Every structure is written in structure tokens, then in C-alpha cells.
Amino acid sequence: MRRLLPVLALIFALFPCPLPAQEPSAAGPQSAAPGTADGLRRQVSDERVFSKATTCFYGPHMDQAQAKRLCAQQARGRLLDDAAAALARDPALGNAHLSPGDLRAFVDSMLAVAVADEEVRQVPDGLAVRLTLRAKTPNAALGDRLMAFASNPELRAAALAETATRDRQAAEARMAAIPFGADREFRAKEMENEMREDAAFAARRVVPGMSMGSVKELLGDPPAIKQSVIGPETYVCAGYGRVWVVFRDGVVSCLRSRLDYVARYATDCHCAGNYATILKND
Numbered sequence: 045m046r047r048l049l050p051v052l053a054l055i056f057a058l059f060p061c062p063l064p065a066q067e068p069s070a071a072g073p074q075s076a077a078p079g080t081a082d083g084l085r086r087q088v089s090d091e092r093v094f095s096k097a098t099t100c101f102y103g104p105h106m107d108q109a110q111a112k113r114l115c116a117q118q119a120r121g122r123l124l125d126d127a128a129a130a131l132a133r134d135p136a137l138g139n140a141h142l143s144p145g146d147l148r149a150f151v152d153s154m155l156a157v158a159v160a161d162e163e164v165r166q167v168p169d170g171l172a173v174r175l176t177l178r179a180k181t182p183n184a185a186l187g188d189r190l191m192a193f194a195s196n197p198e199l200r201a202a203a204l205a206e207t208a209t210r211d212r213q214a215a216e217a218r219m220a221a222i223p224f225g226a227d228r229e230f231r232a233k234e235m236e237n238e239m240r241e242d243a244a245f246a247a248r249r250v251v252p253g254m255s256m257g258s259v260k261e262l263l264g265d266p267p268a269i270k271q272s273v274i275g276p277e278t279y280v281c282a283g284y285g286r287v288w289v290v291f292r293d294g295v296v297s298c299l300r301s302r303l304d305y306v307a308r309y310a311t312d313c314h315c316a317g318n319y320a321t322i323l324k325n326d
Contacts, residue, residue: 094130095160096123097176100221104170112164114217115173120157121214123177124207127151140194149203150193152210155179246287247299252326254296256280259289270303272311281313287323290315299323 098119102111128148131137142150161176182189193200249262259282268283280291281303288300290313297315304317315325 091180091182092127092131093178093180094123094127094155095176095178096126097161097174098122100173100175100217102171102173102221106171106220108164108171111171111173112162112175114220115175116159116177117210117213118217118221119175119177121211121217123157123179124148124152124155124210127155127179127181137190140190142194145204146193146200149200149207150190151181152207153193153203154181154189156182246284246289247323250289250296250299250324252296252298252324256291256294259291259296263289270311270313272309272313274309274311274314279311279313279315296326298325 096119098115100111100115100118102114106114128151131151132144132147137147137150157177157179159175160178161174163174165172165174193203246263250259263284266282266284266289270281270283272279272281277292278294279297280294281300282289282291286301288303289296290298290300292315299322300315301321301323303312304321305312306314306317309316315322319325
């Protein structure tokens with residue numbers, strides 16, 4: 045029996061007995077039924093936050109103030125699309141049985157929208173704008189708003205008219221923009237920054253004498269690769285953005301900002317030539 049006591053103590057410590065269920069107090073607060081007005085208010089009372097980044101490109105005829113205004117209208121429409129789609133899945137709003145148009149207008153009436161980030165770039169053939177909008181719903185009394193919207197025809201009509209105006213402005217803004225232009229412009233800038241960061245990282249971390257396996261583990265597969273044979277030596281040049289890692293017989297021999305063609309070698313994959321392009325050398 046003495047041997048069983050420690051075992052029983054361990055079992056009771058790991059699996060404590062559940063406390064007996066408490067009877068609900070008659071005077072205590074009662075949970076509202078999901079279908080009641082109080083339940084509806086409680087289910088939609090949490091603040092929700094939405095964010096949308098939009099890029100717009102306009103021709104050289106567009107001034108900066110107009111471009112920013114049009115891009116904001118376009119971004120506002122996309123932000124409303126996302127918010128309405130997200131809140132349409134909310135059970136509380138589903139219980140209100142609003143039509144898609146009414147739901148969109150109701151969500152639009154709740155959103156408090158602000159500019160989170162804005163960038164304007166002048167390019168040779170026009171103006172590129174990147175705009176990020178952030179919106180949130182109120183964190184209280186949404187149930188009251190929903191019930192007022194559903195029961196007040198004048199309030200609903202005013203919200204529908206305001207949303208229709210915003211949708212028209214967003215459509216006109218889309219027509220004024222040149223499709224895909226801004227995406228290309230900003231993506232090109234992002235790629236340039238990524239290449240610069242890759243080059244800086246490689247220049248810091250890669251040193252002569254490292255093996256191919258060590259460099260691959262550090263930087264991943266190179267987007268570009270070249271090979272050459274110069275006399276008894278074999279060279280492999282791995283391009284990572286703005287830096288080339290040059291291997292000689294399987295180990296890092298040098299790092300270059302660009303490859304340099306040398307006629308006597310009939311190749312540009314080596315560690316000779318213009319030494320101004322060599323970042324590190326063995």
C-alpha cells in the first residue's frame with residue numbers, strides 16, 4: 045500500500061478532479077441568445093481593422109494632386125470590397141438578412157479611413173502613386189447601428205447613395221489610370237533594392253576559401269551561373285543580384301561587382317581583369 049501512495053499522488057496531481065458545476069445565479073448576468081438584439085450587439089461589437097495598398101500610374105498630363113486624389117478613390121473602393129467581403133461572413137450580419145448592396149453600404153458607413161502610407165514618384169512617361177489606406181470599424185454600439193440601418197429606410201437610402209457615389213468615383217479613377225504601369229514601376233524599384241541588399245549581404249558574409257556548399261547554404265541557389273576553364277583551373281561564377289561569387293576549383297576565389305571579359309582568356313568568368321570590380325580576393 046505504501047508503494048501505491050506516491051503513484052496515486054502523482055495521478056491526482058496530473059489529473060485533478062473537476063469541480064462540481066455551479067448552478068447559474070438567479071441574480072447574475074445572463075448570456076444573451078444569439079438571435080436577440082443584445083446578442084446581435086455583442087457579436088458585432090469588436091473593432092475590425094482593414095488595410096489595402098494600391099498602386100496607380102498616370103500619364104504625363106496628370107498633376108500630382110489630381111493623381112493622389114484619383115488613386116485614393118480607387119484605393120477606397122478596393123478597401124471597401126475587402127471589408128464588405130470579410131464582414132459578410134460574420135454570423136451576426138448574416139442574421140440581419142441584408143441584401144449585398146445594403147451590406148456594402150452599411151459597411152461603408154462604418155469605416156473610418158485614413159492614409160497609412162503614401163509615395164509619389166515622377167517617372168519619364170508619367171506619375172506613379174502608391175497608396176496604403178487603413179480603416180477600422182467602431183469598437184462599440186455596432187449592434188445599434190446595424191439595427192438602426194435595417195429599420196430606418198431614410199438612413200439606409202442615404203448610405204446607399206453615398207456608397208454609389210464612391211463606387212462611381214472609384215470606377216472613374218480606374219479609367220483614368222494606365223493599367224499595370226505602377227505595378228511595374230514599383231516592382232522594378234523593389235527588385236533593385238533586393239539586389240542591392242543581396243549584394244551587401246554577400247559582400248559581408250562570403251569570404252575567399254568558402255566551399256560551394258557553404259555559399260549555397262548561406263545565399264541559396266544563384267539566379268545566374270557561368271563556367272570557364274583557364275589552363276588547369278576551373279571557374280564557376282554564381283550571380284547573386286549585384287555581386288558575383290567566383291569559385292576556383294570549388295572554393296571562393298573572389299567576389300566581383302560585375303564580370304570582366306578578358307580576351308586572352310576568352311571569357312569573363314575569372315578573378316583577373318579590372319580589379320576595380322573585385323570586392324574581395326584570395
